[in-house]
Structure formats: C-alpha cells, structure tokens
Amino acid sequence: xxxxxxxxxxxxxxxxxxxxxxxxxxxxxxxxxxxxxxxxxxxxxxxxxxxxxxxxxxxxxxxxxxxxxxxxxxxxxxxxxxxxxxxxxxxxxxxxxxxxxx
Numbered sequence: 612x613x614x615x616x617x618x619x620x621x622x623x624x625x626x627x628x629x630x631x632x633x634x635x636x637x638x639x640x641x642x643x644x645x646x647x648x649x650x651x652x653x654x655x656x657x658x659x660x661x662x663x664x665x666x667x668x669x670x671x672x673x674x675x676x677x678x679x680x681x682x683x684x685x686x687x688x689x690x691x692x693x694x695x696x697x698x699x700x701x702x703x704x705x706x707x708x709x710x711x712x713x
Contacts, residue, residue: 640699641665645672647697648690656682661709668702673709680706 645662663671
C-alpha cells in the first residue's frame with residue numbers, strides 16, 4: 612500500500628503543530644509591534660526596517676544599514692515607551708543590521 616502525501620496550507624499546518632503555532636504567534640506579535648511604532652519611524656527609514664524575532668522579552672528590529680541602526684538606537688527609548696502604552700511592552704529592543712549576500 613502506497614502512502615500519498617497531500618499538501619496542506621501553511622495556516623493549517625501552523626494550527627495543527629504546537630511548534631508552528633508558537634512560531635506563528637511570535638511572528639504576529641513582532642509584526643504588531645512594528646505596526647505600533649511605524650508612526651515613530653522617520654519616513655525615509657520605514658522601508659529599511661523589518662520586524663525581527665522576539666526572544667525572552669527582547670525584540671529585534673532588522674535594518675538595512677549601519678546608518679539606519681545608529682538612528683534607530685537613538686529612538687529605542689521612545690519605541691519602548693510607546694509599546695508600553697499599547698500593552699505591547701518588551702524588556703529590551705535590539706537593532707541588528709542584516710547582512711545582504713547574494
């Protein structure tokens with residue numbers, strides 16, 4: 612007897628697996644935080660910032676360059692205060708420059 616594997620949508624797989632469900636939850640939480648602070652980001656930098664992982668209360672923002680990272684580090688206290696007001700607080704925010712390799 613031959614077993615047939617059928618593809619299932621990612622959403623369904625995430626709901627059926629505790630590991631994937633937790634990962635999907637973390638992605639939603641991270642995206643919600645980025646949405647919450649988007650208005651605080653300088654307009655020219657918004658496209659250079661992505662939501663990163665949340666680990667042990669530390670949220671990571673992924674940025675495209677050292678210059679963007681330097682500016683965002685100045686804004687971290689404002690980000691944390693804003694997130695706390697929205698009940699999305701984290702213990703710390705880390706800025707990480709993404710390495711773009713081809």
